[in-house]
Amino acid sequence: MSMPRIAVIMSTTRAGRFADIPAAWISDLALARGDMEVELIDLRDYPMPFFDEPASNAWVPSSSNIARTWQGRVASFDGYVFVTAEYNRGVPAVLKNALDYAYPEWNRKPCACVGYGSVGGARAIEQLRLNCIELQMAPTRSGVHIQGRDFFDALREGKPLSDIPYIAENAVTMLDELLWWTLALKDARTTRSGT
Template sequence: MKKPHIAVIIGSTRATRFADKPAAWLFENVSKREDMTFELVDLRDYDLPFFNEVASNAWVPSQDPRAVKWQQKLAEFDGYLFLTSEYNRSIPGSLKNALDQAYKEWNRKPAAIMAYGSLGGARAAEHLRTIAIELQMVPVRSGVHLGGTEFFKVSPLGANGEMSEVDGVLQPSLKATLDDLLWWSEATIAQRAKSA
Protein backbone atom coordinates (compact mmCIF):
# COMPACT_ATOMS: atom_id res chain seq x y z
CA MET A 1 0.00 0.00 0.00
CA LYS A 2 1.21 3.51 -0.83
CA LYS A 3 2.04 5.91 1.94
CA PRO A 4 -0.88 8.19 2.75
CA HIS A 5 -0.38 11.71 1.40
CA ILE A 6 -1.74 14.28 3.85
CA ALA A 7 -2.53 17.98 3.44
CA VAL A 8 -1.65 20.24 6.35
CA ILE A 9 -4.18 23.03 5.77
CA ILE A 10 -3.59 26.45 7.34
CA GLY A 11 -7.10 27.78 7.98
CA SER A 12 -6.47 31.44 8.79
CA THR A 13 -5.68 34.03 6.14
CA ARG A 14 -5.44 37.23 8.21
CA ALA A 15 -2.44 39.44 7.54
CA THR A 16 -1.59 39.38 11.25
CA ARG A 17 -2.36 35.70 11.82
CA PHE A 18 -0.55 33.71 14.49
CA ALA A 19 -0.89 30.54 12.38
CA ASP A 20 2.57 30.73 10.82
CA LYS A 21 4.33 29.90 14.09
CA PRO A 22 2.36 26.73 14.95
CA ALA A 23 2.27 25.79 11.24
CA ALA A 24 6.08 25.79 11.05
CA TRP A 25 6.26 23.68 14.24
CA LEU A 26 3.59 21.30 12.99
CA PHE A 27 5.10 20.81 9.55
CA GLU A 28 8.59 20.29 10.94
CA ASN A 29 7.28 17.57 13.22
CA VAL A 30 4.96 15.76 10.80
CA SER A 31 7.77 15.68 8.24
CA LYS A 32 9.70 13.38 10.59
CA ARG A 33 7.16 10.61 10.03
CA GLU A 34 8.27 7.93 7.59
CA ASP A 35 4.85 6.28 7.22
CA MET A 36 3.07 9.28 5.64
CA THR A 37 3.96 12.20 3.38
CA PHE A 38 2.77 15.74 4.03
CA GLU A 39 2.25 18.91 2.04
CA LEU A 40 1.58 22.36 3.46
CA VAL A 41 -1.54 23.90 1.92
CA ASP A 42 -2.02 27.57 2.82
CA LEU A 43 -5.43 29.09 2.09
CA ARG A 44 -3.64 32.35 1.31
CA ASP A 45 -2.35 30.68 -1.86
CA TYR A 46 -5.90 30.08 -3.13
CA ASP A 47 -7.89 33.14 -4.11
CA LEU A 48 -11.20 31.54 -3.21
CA PRO A 49 -14.31 33.67 -3.71
CA PHE A 50 -17.19 33.39 -1.29
CA PHE A 51 -19.13 30.27 -2.23
CA ASN A 52 -21.40 31.33 -5.08
CA GLU A 53 -22.04 28.19 -7.12
CA VAL A 54 -25.46 26.89 -8.17
CA ALA A 55 -24.98 24.06 -5.68
CA SER A 56 -22.30 21.95 -4.06
CA ASN A 57 -20.08 20.08 -6.50
CA ALA A 58 -21.70 16.94 -5.11
CA TRP A 59 -24.60 17.85 -7.42
CA VAL A 60 -23.32 20.29 -10.06
CA PRO A 61 -19.76 20.88 -11.33
CA SER A 62 -18.35 24.17 -10.04
CA GLN A 63 -17.98 26.95 -12.61
CA ASP A 64 -15.48 29.29 -10.96
CA PRO A 65 -11.96 28.21 -12.02
CA ARG A 66 -10.63 29.18 -8.58
CA ALA A 67 -12.98 26.69 -6.93
CA VAL A 68 -12.06 24.03 -9.48
CA LYS A 69 -8.34 24.60 -8.83
CA TRP A 70 -8.99 24.15 -5.09
CA GLN A 71 -10.96 20.96 -5.68
CA GLN A 72 -8.20 19.55 -7.87
CA LYS A 73 -5.64 20.24 -5.13
CA LEU A 74 -7.78 18.56 -2.46
CA ALA A 75 -8.24 15.49 -4.65
CA GLU A 76 -4.49 14.79 -4.44
CA PHE A 77 -4.67 13.88 -0.74
CA ASP A 78 -5.61 10.83 1.32
CA GLY A 79 -6.36 12.83 4.45
CA TYR A 80 -6.24 16.25 6.01
CA LEU A 81 -4.65 17.84 9.07
CA PHE A 82 -6.31 21.19 9.72
CA LEU A 83 -4.57 23.94 11.64
CA THR A 84 -7.28 26.24 12.96
CA SER A 85 -7.61 29.17 15.27
CA GLU A 86 -10.78 29.79 17.23
CA TYR A 87 -12.74 32.90 16.28
CA ASN A 88 -15.83 33.54 18.41
CA ARG A 89 -16.30 29.85 19.30
CA SER A 90 -15.83 28.59 15.75
CA ILE A 91 -13.38 28.29 12.87
CA PRO A 92 -12.28 31.25 10.71
CA GLY A 93 -14.64 32.21 7.91
CA SER A 94 -11.83 31.57 5.42
CA LEU A 95 -11.69 27.91 6.47
CA LYS A 96 -15.47 27.46 6.42
CA ASN A 97 -15.59 28.92 2.91
CA ALA A 98 -12.77 26.60 1.76
CA LEU A 99 -14.63 23.60 3.19
CA ASP A 100 -17.81 24.64 1.36
CA GLN A 101 -16.01 25.04 -1.99
CA ALA A 102 -15.67 21.26 -2.37
CA TYR A 103 -17.55 18.13 -1.44
CA LYS A 104 -16.56 15.00 -3.35
CA GLU A 105 -12.87 15.64 -2.72
CA TRP A 106 -13.30 15.48 1.08
CA ASN A 107 -15.36 12.29 1.08
CA ARG A 108 -14.19 9.14 2.90
CA LYS A 109 -10.90 10.61 4.06
CA PRO A 110 -9.76 11.28 7.62
CA ALA A 111 -9.59 14.73 9.19
CA ALA A 112 -7.27 15.56 12.08
CA ILE A 113 -7.03 18.90 13.84
CA MET A 114 -4.51 21.11 15.58
CA ALA A 115 -6.31 24.05 17.16
CA TYR A 116 -5.11 27.03 19.13
CA GLY A 117 -6.49 29.80 21.30
CA SER A 118 -6.92 30.56 24.98
CA LEU A 119 -9.02 27.40 25.40
CA GLY A 120 -6.90 25.41 22.97
CA GLY A 121 -9.28 26.06 20.11
CA ALA A 122 -11.47 23.30 21.54
CA ARG A 123 -14.77 24.84 20.45
CA ALA A 124 -13.47 25.49 16.93
CA ALA A 125 -12.19 21.90 16.75
CA GLU A 126 -15.58 20.51 17.80
CA HIS A 127 -17.33 22.66 15.21
CA LEU A 128 -14.84 21.57 12.55
CA ARG A 129 -15.44 17.90 13.40
CA THR A 130 -19.19 18.39 12.87
CA ILE A 131 -18.59 20.04 9.48
CA ALA A 132 -16.21 17.23 8.53
CA ILE A 133 -18.88 14.62 9.26
CA GLU A 134 -21.32 16.39 6.94
CA LEU A 135 -18.63 16.39 4.24
CA GLN A 136 -18.27 12.61 4.74
CA MET A 137 -14.82 12.87 6.26
CA VAL A 138 -13.75 10.72 9.19
CA PRO A 139 -12.74 13.00 12.07
CA VAL A 140 -10.13 11.30 14.23
CA ARG A 141 -10.54 11.27 18.00
CA SER A 142 -7.16 12.68 19.01
CA GLY A 143 -6.22 16.29 18.46
CA VAL A 144 -3.52 18.80 19.28
CA HIS A 145 -4.63 21.77 21.39
CA LEU A 146 -2.38 24.76 22.00
CA GLY A 147 -4.12 26.63 24.79
CA GLY A 148 -3.94 28.13 28.23
CA THR A 149 -0.48 28.81 29.64
CA GLU A 150 1.24 27.26 26.60
CA PHE A 151 -0.70 29.47 24.17
CA PHE A 152 0.26 32.62 26.05
CA LYS A 153 3.90 31.52 26.22
CA VAL A 154 4.17 31.54 22.41
CA SER A 155 1.44 33.95 21.27
CA PRO A 156 2.03 37.67 20.57
CA LEU A 157 -0.86 38.18 23.01
CA GLY A 158 1.52 36.88 25.68
CA ALA A 159 5.28 36.32 25.87
CA ASN A 160 5.64 35.56 22.12
CA GLY A 161 8.21 32.83 22.85
CA GLU A 162 9.41 30.08 20.55
CA MET A 163 7.37 26.93 19.94
CA SER A 164 10.24 24.94 21.45
CA GLU A 165 9.02 26.20 24.85
CA VAL A 166 5.81 24.17 24.54
CA ASP A 167 7.10 21.29 22.42
CA GLY A 168 7.19 18.80 25.28
CA VAL A 169 3.56 19.46 26.18
CA LEU A 170 2.33 19.06 22.57
CA GLN A 171 4.35 16.02 21.47
CA PRO A 172 2.21 13.29 23.13
CA SER A 173 -1.03 14.59 21.60
CA LEU A 174 0.66 15.09 18.22
CA LYS A 175 1.86 11.49 18.22
CA ALA A 176 -1.61 10.20 19.13
CA THR A 177 -3.19 12.38 16.43
CA LEU A 178 -0.77 11.23 13.72
CA ASP A 179 -1.17 7.59 14.73
CA ASP A 180 -4.96 7.97 14.40
CA LEU A 181 -4.52 9.74 11.08
CA LEU A 182 -2.33 6.93 9.76
CA TRP A 183 -4.78 4.19 10.82
CA TRP A 184 -7.78 5.90 9.27
CA SER A 185 -5.86 6.94 6.14
CA GLU A 186 -4.82 3.36 5.45
CA ALA A 187 -8.33 2.08 6.19
CA THR A 188 -10.04 4.61 3.91
CA ILE A 189 -7.46 4.21 1.12
CA ALA A 190 -8.21 0.48 1.10
CA GLN A 191 -11.97 0.97 1.13
CA ARG A 192 -11.93 3.68 -1.56
CA ALA A 193 -9.86 1.36 -3.78
CA LYS A 194 -12.30 -1.49 -3.12
CA SER A 195 -15.33 0.59 -4.11
CA ALA A 196 -13.68 2.42 -7.03
Protein backbone atom coordinates in the same frame (compact mmCIF):
# COMPACT_ATOMS: atom_id res chain seq x y z
CA MET B 1 1.13 0.81 -1.31
CA SER B 2 2.69 4.27 -1.62
CA MET B 3 2.95 6.51 1.41
CA PRO B 4 -0.24 8.42 2.11
CA ARG B 5 -0.33 12.09 1.16
CA ILE B 6 -1.37 14.43 3.99
CA ALA B 7 -2.22 18.12 3.59
CA VAL B 8 -1.61 20.44 6.54
CA ILE B 9 -4.08 23.26 5.87
CA MET B 10 -3.60 26.69 7.44
CA SER B 11 -7.16 27.75 8.10
CA THR B 12 -6.83 31.50 8.44
CA THR B 13 -5.59 34.17 6.05
CA ARG B 14 -5.44 37.25 8.27
CA ALA B 15 -2.35 39.43 8.46
CA GLY B 16 -0.15 38.66 11.44
CA ARG B 17 -1.67 35.23 11.91
CA PHE B 18 -0.16 32.69 14.30
CA ALA B 19 -1.06 29.75 12.01
CA ASP B 20 2.34 29.58 10.32
CA ILE B 21 4.04 28.51 13.56
CA PRO B 22 1.86 25.51 14.51
CA ALA B 23 1.46 24.51 10.86
CA ALA B 24 5.23 24.32 10.36
CA TRP B 25 5.62 22.54 13.71
CA ILE B 26 3.03 19.81 12.99
CA SER B 27 4.32 19.43 9.42
CA ASP B 28 7.85 18.87 10.71
CA LEU B 29 6.64 16.31 13.27
CA ALA B 30 4.65 14.44 10.63
CA LEU B 31 7.51 14.44 8.12
CA ALA B 32 9.99 13.21 10.73
CA ARG B 33 7.92 10.03 11.18
CA GLY B 34 8.82 8.89 7.66
CA ASP B 35 5.47 7.15 7.13
CA MET B 36 3.59 9.88 5.27
CA GLU B 37 4.17 12.58 2.69
CA VAL B 38 3.22 16.00 4.03
CA GLU B 39 2.48 19.23 2.21
CA LEU B 40 1.66 22.58 3.75
CA ILE B 41 -1.37 24.26 2.13
CA ASP B 42 -2.09 27.96 2.64
CA LEU B 43 -5.63 29.16 2.00
CA ARG B 44 -4.11 32.51 1.01
CA ASP B 45 -3.15 30.76 -2.24
CA TYR B 46 -6.83 30.00 -2.98
CA PRO B 47 -8.72 33.33 -2.73
CA MET B 48 -12.17 31.93 -3.53
CA PRO B 49 -15.21 34.20 -3.42
CA PHE B 50 -17.71 33.47 -0.70
CA PHE B 51 -19.63 30.43 -1.83
CA ASP B 52 -22.01 31.64 -4.52
CA GLU B 53 -22.48 28.57 -6.69
CA PRO B 54 -25.95 27.25 -7.59
CA ALA B 55 -25.18 24.02 -5.68
CA SER B 56 -22.40 21.91 -4.25
CA ASN B 57 -19.85 20.65 -6.74
CA ALA B 58 -21.25 17.20 -5.97
CA TRP B 59 -24.16 18.21 -8.22
CA VAL B 60 -22.99 21.14 -10.38
CA PRO B 61 -19.44 21.97 -11.52
CA SER B 62 -18.12 25.14 -9.88
CA SER B 63 -17.92 28.20 -12.12
CA SER B 64 -14.93 29.67 -10.26
CA ASN B 65 -11.54 28.71 -11.72
CA ILE B 66 -9.95 29.12 -8.28
CA ALA B 67 -12.56 26.81 -6.76
CA ARG B 68 -11.86 24.15 -9.39
CA THR B 69 -8.13 24.45 -8.71
CA TRP B 70 -8.85 24.10 -4.98
CA GLN B 71 -10.99 21.02 -5.57
CA GLY B 72 -8.13 19.42 -7.51
CA ARG B 73 -5.71 20.09 -4.65
CA VAL B 74 -8.11 18.66 -2.08
CA ALA B 75 -8.63 15.55 -4.23
CA SER B 76 -4.88 14.92 -4.47
CA PHE B 77 -4.54 14.12 -0.74
CA ASP B 78 -5.43 11.06 1.33
CA GLY B 79 -5.93 12.92 4.62
CA TYR B 80 -5.78 16.34 6.20
CA VAL B 81 -4.63 18.22 9.28
CA PHE B 82 -6.52 21.46 9.81
CA VAL B 83 -4.57 24.08 11.77
CA THR B 84 -7.20 26.49 13.00
CA ALA B 85 -7.78 29.53 15.13
CA GLU B 86 -11.07 30.10 16.91
CA TYR B 87 -13.08 33.14 15.81
CA ASN B 88 -16.09 33.95 17.99
CA ARG B 89 -16.45 30.33 19.12
CA GLY B 90 -16.23 28.95 15.60
CA VAL B 91 -14.00 28.25 12.63
CA PRO B 92 -12.62 31.09 10.51
CA ALA B 93 -14.97 31.97 7.64
CA VAL B 94 -12.25 31.30 5.05
CA LEU B 95 -11.96 27.70 6.26
CA LYS B 96 -15.72 27.13 6.19
CA ASN B 97 -15.78 28.58 2.67
CA ALA B 98 -12.96 26.25 1.57
CA LEU B 99 -14.82 23.27 3.01
CA ASP B 100 -18.02 24.27 1.21
CA TYR B 101 -16.34 24.63 -2.18
CA ALA B 102 -15.46 20.93 -2.31
CA TYR B 103 -17.55 17.89 -1.50
CA PRO B 104 -16.66 14.62 -3.24
CA GLU B 105 -12.98 15.50 -2.84
CA TRP B 106 -13.27 15.29 0.97
CA ASN B 107 -15.39 12.13 1.07
CA ARG B 108 -14.13 9.01 2.85
CA LYS B 109 -10.90 10.60 4.00
CA PRO B 110 -9.68 11.30 7.55
CA CYS B 111 -8.81 14.58 9.17
CA ALA B 112 -7.16 15.76 12.36
CA CYS B 113 -7.15 19.17 14.02
CA VAL B 114 -4.61 21.46 15.64
CA GLY B 115 -6.27 24.41 17.36
CA TYR B 116 -4.90 27.43 19.12
CA GLY B 117 -6.16 30.30 21.22
CA SER B 118 -7.13 30.98 24.80
CA VAL B 119 -9.05 27.67 24.99
CA GLY B 120 -6.93 25.91 22.39
CA GLY B 121 -9.45 26.35 19.59
CA ALA B 122 -11.62 23.72 21.29
CA ARG B 123 -14.97 25.16 20.21
CA ALA B 124 -13.76 25.73 16.64
CA ILE B 125 -12.48 22.15 16.47
CA GLU B 126 -15.79 20.75 17.72
CA GLN B 127 -17.61 22.74 15.05
CA LEU B 128 -15.05 21.69 12.44
CA ARG B 129 -15.51 18.01 13.30
CA LEU B 130 -19.26 18.35 12.68
CA ASN B 131 -18.62 20.03 9.32
CA CYS B 132 -16.20 17.25 8.40
CA ILE B 133 -18.66 14.51 9.31
CA GLU B 134 -21.21 16.13 6.99
CA LEU B 135 -18.55 16.07 4.25
CA GLN B 136 -18.24 12.29 4.88
CA MET B 137 -14.83 12.61 6.49
CA ALA B 138 -13.55 10.68 9.51
CA PRO B 139 -12.20 13.08 12.18
CA THR B 140 -9.67 11.67 14.64
CA ARG B 141 -10.63 11.56 18.29
CA SER B 142 -7.35 13.11 19.41
CA GLY B 143 -6.29 16.62 18.52
CA VAL B 144 -3.79 19.23 19.59
CA HIS B 145 -4.90 22.27 21.58
CA ILE B 146 -2.36 25.07 22.10
CA GLN B 147 -3.99 27.04 24.87
CA GLY B 148 -3.81 29.41 27.77
CA ARG B 149 -0.44 30.62 28.94
CA ASP B 150 1.39 28.35 26.48
CA PHE B 151 -0.46 29.91 23.56
CA PHE B 152 0.23 33.46 24.74
CA ASP B 153 3.90 32.66 25.44
CA ALA B 154 4.26 31.26 21.92
CA LEU B 155 2.36 34.16 20.38
CA ARG B 156 3.91 37.06 22.30
CA GLU B 157 7.25 35.71 23.52
CA GLY B 158 8.11 33.36 20.66
CA LYS B 159 8.27 30.31 22.94
CA PRO B 160 8.94 27.27 20.70
CA LEU B 161 6.08 24.80 20.55
CA SER B 162 8.63 22.01 20.94
CA ASP B 163 9.16 23.29 24.52
CA ILE B 164 5.56 22.40 25.47
CA PRO B 165 5.67 18.66 26.24
CA TYR B 166 1.95 17.91 26.44
CA ILE B 167 1.23 19.12 22.91
CA ALA B 168 4.01 16.96 21.45
CA GLU B 169 2.50 13.91 23.18
CA ASN B 170 -0.95 14.80 21.84
CA ALA B 171 0.51 15.31 18.36
CA VAL B 172 2.05 11.83 18.32
CA THR B 173 -1.27 10.26 19.30
CA MET B 174 -3.18 12.37 16.79
CA LEU B 175 -0.79 11.53 13.94
CA ASP B 176 -0.90 7.82 14.85
CA GLU B 177 -4.71 7.92 14.61
CA LEU B 178 -4.59 9.93 11.38
CA LEU B 179 -2.21 7.44 9.78
CA TRP B 180 -4.35 4.46 10.81
CA TRP B 181 -7.51 6.01 9.38
CA THR B 182 -5.68 7.22 6.27
CA LEU B 183 -4.39 3.74 5.45
CA ALA B 184 -7.71 2.05 6.24
CA LEU B 185 -9.78 4.49 4.19
CA LYS B 186 -7.28 4.61 1.32
CA ASP B 187 -7.44 0.81 1.10
CA ALA B 188 -11.24 0.88 1.27
CA ARG B 189 -11.48 3.54 -1.45
CA THR B 190 -9.15 1.50 -3.67
CA THR B 191 -10.76 -1.90 -3.15
CA ARG B 192 -14.36 -0.75 -2.95
CA SER B 193 -14.43 2.01 -5.56
CA GLY B 194 -17.92 2.72 -6.83
CA THR B 195 -19.65 1.74 -3.58
